[in-house]
Amino acid sequence: MKNKSVYICSECGYQSARWLGKCPGCGSWNTLEEYVEEETESKSGAAVVTTEALRLRDVKEPDNIRKKTGCSELDRVLGGGLVSGSAVLLCGEPGIGKSTLLLQICAALSSGGSVLYASGEESAGQLKLRADRLGVSSGDIYILADTNLDSVIAHAEKLSPSVLIVDSIQTMWKSGMNSGAGGVSQIRECAASLIRYAKENDVSVIIVGHVNKEGSIAGPKILEHMVDTVLYFEGDRRQSFRLIRAIKNRFGATDEVGVFEMCGDGLKEVKSPSELLLSGRPTGVSGNCAVCTMEGTRPIIAEVQALVTPSYYPSPKRASNGFDLNRVNLLLALLEKRLGLKFSTHDCYVNVVGGITVDEPAADLALALALISSLRDIPVPDNAVAVGELGLSGEIRAAADLDRRLKEANRLGFECALVPKRNYGKKDTVPDGAVPLGSIFDAIRIFGK
Ligand SMILES: Nc1ncnc2c1ncn2[C@@H]1O[C@H](COP(=O)(O)OP(=O)(O)OP(=O)(O)O)[C@@H](O)[C@H]1O
Ligand SMILES: [Mg+2]
Ligand SMILES: [Zn+2]
Known part of the structure; x- marks a missing residue:
């Protein structure tokens, strides 16, 4: 049996059934990569019941569904806090402050269970230095410097944190695939595993995604429809003003923004941006x-x-x-x-x-x-x-x-x-x-x- 393959542009996420030299979506050359869709077991007919259908009125209302991040600007953009079992994609240009923000919210998030911060970009020592600079010392925070996604998930399964942060999706790779980290197939497969992990274990997963200078969510573009919430970090890197905007949110409005100022000791919430x-x-x-x-x-x-x-x-x-x-x-x-x-x-x-x-x-x-x-x-x-x-x-x-x-x-x-x-x-x-x-x-x- 042949696997179905599609070609996906690594710049803009355009999909095509055959390989093309030039992407019709964004005009880039040589950016289409082959992506082989994973074969699922029950393709040949016999449906397997894996979950029960429930009557709506019998579904239990989850309690404590939203976790406060300790940062009211971010909570507002999320629609009132981080929803457990949800997958959030935080996108932004290099150096804008994604890792800073995530490390800052770790302390508050860890009040309701541990937080695992998996970084493929920095070593544990570098993260420690940053945490000290930001004044994040307390809390049940675990650091993992690893780029192998299977290992990250294995650690998470052992630790069962309430929040898992993956910084960034472009540095993660899974074994058994022929494309390298940052490739379209890797990004998609890694994200799919993380989302599955989030839903099955009721853990909130925050995924960092880099965007290219044109502002399009390069690799992450293909993730937009997979995750529950897409946050976009914007602002001029040379200036201190930063905005966080929700582009998509399954659990809140998308028209809220959070306003921050980048200071030496991290991102500060700005209550009066006009001033x-x-x-x-x-x-x-x-x-x-x-x-x-x-x-x-x-x-x-x-x-x-x-x-x-x-x-x-x-x-x-x-x-x-x-x-x-x-x-x-x-x-x-x-x-x-x-x-x-x-x-x-x-x-x-x-x-x-x-x-x-x-x-x-x-x-x-x-x-x-x-x-x-x-x-x-x-x-x-x-x-x-x-x-x-x-x-x-x-x-x-x-x-x-x-x-x-x-x-x-x-x-x-x-x-x-x-x-x-x-x-x-x-x-x-x-x-x-x-x-x-x-x-x-x-x-x-x-x-x-
Ligand atoms: N020692 C410092 N003092 C003041 N500001 C700093 C210091 N170190 C870093 N910064 C600020 O933090 C920014 C980098 O933040 P951060 O590493 O969180 O960004 P990022 O979005 O995660 O970047 P990357 O894409 O490289 O991972 C810098 O651009 C700078 O403005
Ligand atoms: Mg970073
Ligand atoms: Zn393209």
């Missing part, structure tokens, strides 16, 4: 505009910066950091068409301060104002914050959660909020300091011309 993002903000400079975006249920005030300069290139340069470049291009076209501004002869650079990403249309107005401000070299008032999505004809569309955004702006001392008129009906009273705007034509009046 951190706005600290040291320049005043009276053109090209800047504050925006209040929603990260899940939390309003965060960030600063959008634009630099618009005459272009000496046949096609002007556009670059963006923290904003979708397509959106930037669309807004530039819109401003050119509706307001007759000559962006087409200018290079435009856009940046969101703090290394955060703003992917909300309600940030359009702030970006548009920053661009116009830089082009005309007139500052947006420092005490103003802008919220609103721009439609293609220049209308400003209503924004969700406006009250919460205004409250945050107020708390941080912004005196003026440029907001969509469409958020207010005829009878609604507009709060103090809010300036309702119908379109971009209304908005440019703040520049006095």
Whole structure:
């Protein structure tokens, strides 16, 4: 009998029935690897009963299903804590702080049973050094420096911890496979074994996955549908600001973020991200505009910066950091068409301060104002914050959660909020300091011309 094989791209997870030189998914060359699907015993018909079907009302409610990680920012992203028997994938770029975070939460997690930290990247001594630096000393924490997954699981079976951490999936390998550690087949098989172990023993398993610089979850992409929760660690490695976002969560909402700051003694929770993002903000400079975006249920005030300069290139340069470049291009076209501004002869650079990403249309107005401000070299008032999505004809569309955004702006001392008129009906009273705007034509009046 022949085994079924598929070819999987190690960069993006694209699957194909035959080998291809170039991946149609991401365009990389020579990245498709053969993956042979494991043969299961009962393929030839006779079904084997391995588990009983239960009547829903007879299923016992598990108690203590969520374990607190001792880090409320992370607990919130997880949906209230780490669910026992669940598999969590923590992804992030090299050096962003994955191992740091996991080692930090070990102490709190070990209060309800031991924690086994299996590392294929660092030796036990290196982990000890880090633990000392982070102040993680107490607790029932076991360290295992090993890259053989069968051995990791054997240790776990002996120890029966309540949480198993595997750092990272790309360093793990199983014997009896012809591809090396980090290959698609190895990653998939190792993860499948870990997930099986988690479900069968009711142990929470946290798997670390590296992502490549393009931001796609390279190997881990193929794991996304296998695990229960996918967390993504983001931020600029050269800066201290870090966000954790749930991309998928079977046990909670996916729109929550956890905010951290990387310090010498580890990751610190940040209760007021806006303050951190706005600290040291320049005043009276053109090209800047504050925006209040929603990260899940939390309003965060960030600063959008634009630099618009005459272009000496046949096609002007556009670059963006923290904003979708397509959106930037669309807004530039819109401003050119509706307001007759000559962006087409200018290079435009856009940046969101703090290394955060703003992917909300309600940030359009702030970006548009920053661009116009830089082009005309007139500052947006420092005490103003802008919220609103721009439609293609220049209308400003209503924004969700406006009250919460205004409250945050107020708390941080912004005196003026440029907001969509469409958020207010005829009878609604507009709060103090809010300036309702119908379109971009209304908005440019703040520049006095
Ligand atoms: N002695 C130190 N003092 C201050 N900060 C440190 C120190 N050592 C490491 N860091 C910070 O921790 C970061 C590395 O964290 P960590 O090793 O947890 O990242 P990681 O995501 O696990 O990386 P990798 O992908 O290499 O495993 C560094 O980028 C640095 O910011
Ligand atoms: Mg690490
Ligand atoms: Zn690909």
